[in-house]
Amino acid sequence: MKSVGVGVSRFEGKLNLVLSPHCPQYRCCKNINFCSQKKKKLKLKIQGSRLLKSQPQAASSSSPLTSSGAQYSEALLDTNTDRKKRIAGIDQDELLDPSLLADPDSCFCEFQGVQIHHKIYEFQAPNSLQNHTLSQLPMILLHGFGASVFSWNRVMKPLAELIGSKVLAFDRPAFGLTSRLNFSSHSSPATENRRPLNPYSMAFSVLATLYFIDFLAAEKAILVGHSAGSLTAVNSYFEAPERVAALILVAPAILAPLIVRKAVKGNQLGRESWMEKDSSDSSSLRNPFLKLSKILLKFAKHVAQATMQMVKGMAVMLNSLYKKLLSAILRSAFGVMLVRMVIDKFGIAAIRNAWYNSSQVTEHILYGYTKPLRTKGWDRALVEYTAAMLTDTETESKPPLEKRLHEISCPVLIVTGDSDRIVPSWNAQRLAKAIPGSHLEIIKHCGHLPHEEKVEEFVSVVEKFVQRVFGEPEKQCLEAVT
Numbered sequence: 189m190k191s192v193g194v195g196v197s198r199f200e201g202k203l204n205l206v207l208s209p210h211c212p213q214y215r216c217c218k219n220i221n222f223c224s225q226k227k228k229k230l231k232l233k234i235q236g237s238r239l240l241k242s243q244p245q246a247a248s249s250s251s252p253l254t255s256s257g258a259q260y261s262e263a264l265l266d267t268n269t270d271r272k273k274r275i276a277g278i279d280q281d282e283l284l285d286p287s288l289l290a291d292p293d294s295c296f297c298e299f300q301g302v303q304i305h306h307k308i309y310e311f312q313a314p315n316s317l318q319n320h321t322l323s324q325l326p327m328i329l330l331h332g333f334g335a336s337v338f339s340w341n342r343v344m345k346p347l348a349e350l351i352g353s354k355v356l357a358f359d360r361p362a363f364g365l366t367s368r369l370n371f372s373s374h375s376s377p378a379t380e381n382r383r384p385l386n387p388y389s390m391a392f393s394v395l396a397t398l399y400f401i402d403f404l405a406a407e408k409a410i411l412v413g414h415s416a417g418s419l420t421a422v423n424s425y426f427e428a429p430e431r432v433a434a435l436i437l438v439a440p441a442i443l444a445p446l447i448v449r450k451a452v453k454g455n456q457l458g459r460e461s462w463m464e465k466d467s468s469d470s471s472s473l474r475n476p477f478l479k480l481s482k483i484l485l486k487f488a489k490h491v492a493q494a495t496m497q498m499v500k501g502m503a504v505m506l507n508s509l510y511k512k513l514l515s516a517i518l519r520s521a522f523g524v525m526l527v528r529m530v531i532d533k534f535g536i537a538a539i540r541n542a543w544y545n546s547s548q549v550t551e552h553i554l555y556g557y558t559k560p561l562r563t564k565g566w567d568r569a570l571v572e573y574t575a576a577m578l579t580d581t582e583t584e585s586k587p588p589l590e591k592r593l594h595e596i597s598c599p600v601l602i603v604t605g606d607s608d609r610i611v612p613s614w615n616a617q618r619l620a621k622a623i624p625g626s627h628l629e630i631i632k633h634c635g636h637l638p639h640e641e642k643v644e645e646f647v648s649v650v651e652k653f654v655q656r657v658f659g660e661p662e663k664q665c666l667e668a669v670t
Contacts, residue, residue, distance in 0.1 A: 275528055276535040277554075278561040286365035286563045294365065299399050302387050305365035306358035306400070307337050311348040321658045322351045325433050326404045328397060329357035332415025332441065334538070336364030338556035339414070343639045346647045347412075351654060354404055358396070360420070361387040362573035368565035371572050388569070388576040390423055397424040401431050408433040410654070414639065415441045415611065422589065425596060434599040434657060436650060437619070439611050439636050444618035445590040518575040524567050527574070531561070544607045544635035553640075593622040600626035601653040603646065605634030627653060 273280045286305060287296065296303050327347055329340045340357040348355040359366040371386050385392050397420060401409045410433050413421030418440035425432045517523055539557050540546040560566055586592075600623050604616035613630055620628035629649045631638050638646045 275532045275561055275567075276558050278558050280561075283564040283566070284562055286367055286560075289365055289559060289562060297403070299396055300384060300387070300392070302361055302369060302392075302396075303367040304358050304361075304396060305337065306356055307340075307344065308354055308356045309344040309348045310354045311345070311352060322654060323353050324406070325351065325408060325410055325658065326354040326356060326401075326406050327351060327410045327412060328400055328404075329355065330393075330397065330411065330413040330417030330420045331357070331360070331363065332417050332439075334363070334535075335414070335417075335557070336560060338364070338559070339637070339640060341556075342643050343647060346643070347650065350647065350651050351410070356400055356404060358400060360393050360396070360417075362569040364560055365563065368563065368569035370565065370568055386572075386576050388573040390420065390577070390580060393420045394424045394427050397421075398428055398431060407431070410434045410436065412436040412438065412650075413440065414438040415636065418442055419589070422593075422596070425598065426592065429598065432598055434601070434654075435596070436601045436603065436653070437616075438603045438638055438646075439605065439608055440602060440616060440619060441611050442593075442615075442619060443590055444615050444622050445593065446618075512579075515575045515579045518571055518578070523571050523575075527570050528567050531567075531570075541609055542636040543641055544605060544633055545641070548641065590622070593619070594624060596623050596626075599653075599657045601650070602626055602628045603638055603649055604628075604630055605636060605638050605641070606630050606632050607634060608636045610636040629653075 287303070290296070290305070291307075293307055295306050295308065297306065298304070329337075329344070329347075331337065331339050336359050337357045344355050344357060362368070369387055371388060385395070397411065401407075408431055411421040411424060413419070413436070415438070418437040419442060421432075421435055421437065422442065425435060535558070536554065539554060540549050543549055602616050602620050602623075604611070604613045606613055616630075617628060620626045631642050631645050631649070634642045634645070
């Protein structure tokens with residue numbers, strides 16, 4: 189009787205089962221296109237290998253096939269389960285508290301019940317070389333969607349040396365190593381009026397940004413926002429313009445409006461309405477029937493306005509119902525499953541697509557971006573963030589952001605890559621035209637991450653900007669002469 193050939197080997201830290209042609213299970217493997225046909229090793233758990241080892245070496249001709257087939261079905265289910273337990277290559281079996289994943293230079297502080305992860309880099313220049321204006325202005329870095337403090341690692345030190353002050357970057361809720369809260373479970377109709385601010389909302393991110401200005405004991409700060417972080421930076425400016433010394437928007441994910449000469453059109457309409465009113469008044473004196481028709485027109489106008497108000501109210505009601513339905517779907521188990529599937533299928537690809545040269549995306553970079561997937565509740569938090577962004581009702585009372593861009597009066601620098609596939613550079617060009625006095629810099633051969641892909645060029649662009657805006661008066665005069 190031939191012996192059963194069962195071998196166990198190690199590959200990538202996992203247990204593998206290697207079957208020889210003399211193994212009773214070999215025919216079953218061959219029938220389901222394993223081993224011999226595809227020349228791939230079947231990855232099994234330790235339990236699977238123990239089951240195979242415990243099988244009797246001598247059995248009837250039908251028994252090995254039946255028992256081994258059942259065992260292999262269980263093994264296949266186990267391997268499928270293993271695949272489901274890994275998201276973007278990160279094992280989901282043992283998720284950890286964010287504080288356990290912290291770096292040596294990581295810091296945590298509590299703001300409105302949320303443990304916010306942040307890092308600070310400080311550089312104290314000699315008094316002889318210190319720009320006293322800049323040294324009083326810290327810089328706060330705001331990451332984009334799916335990113336974290338990690339994305340600023342390469343520029344924090346150069347920027348701190350540049351301004352001679354503190355540079356702080358923090359993880360907004362749902363990202364990085366900031367704690368995850370299940371906000372929906374803490375809210376109910378009974379506590380609607382006294383529930384805390386949604387930590388995944390834009391309002392919370394704005395307040396957290398202003399909190400860190402106080403945290404750094406500064407009156408003002410330079411806000412640097414990347415992609416969706418630019419939205420936080422601009423909204424922080426509108427919330428407290430006196431606390432923002434300048435805005436630096438990197439690949440800003442802000443929809444730029446079409447440029448319209450509203451002032452000219454307004455004056456023209458004013459003259460036309462004045463001429464129309466003057467002519468109508470003079471004609472009504474001559475013809476009483478015109479006066480009657482004017483009264484009827486006013487009545488029809490009021491009826492139309494009342495109808496429009498009713499339609500508008502119905503639209504608001506339907507919009508509210510739509511948002512509630514969308515929020516319920518997103519916060520369901522289906523929404524969590526959908527987020528996990530999207531991150532698993534497109535997460536790594538999105539990181540590579542953000543670079544102009546994807547071959548520069550190293551394993552270290554991929555690890556830094558996927559590290560937050562090891563934290564407890566990352567998927568639920570991402571669902572809460574998405575729901576908060578799509579169903580935000582706090583900004584409905586304010587004009588749309590794109591209609592307020594012309595109100596920005598602080599110095600603004602806009603930096604973008606010429607080959608940005610996430611937010612095209614033409615949007616940044618339109619944005620620069622919408623913000624009065626803003627300065628636009630386009631970095632060549634660069635994608636969506638200038639501060640990671642072109643560190644030296646990015647720091648150089650920022651240096652020119654801050655020296656032009658906050659440079660010493662004597663230096664500015666010399667530059668003007670030369």
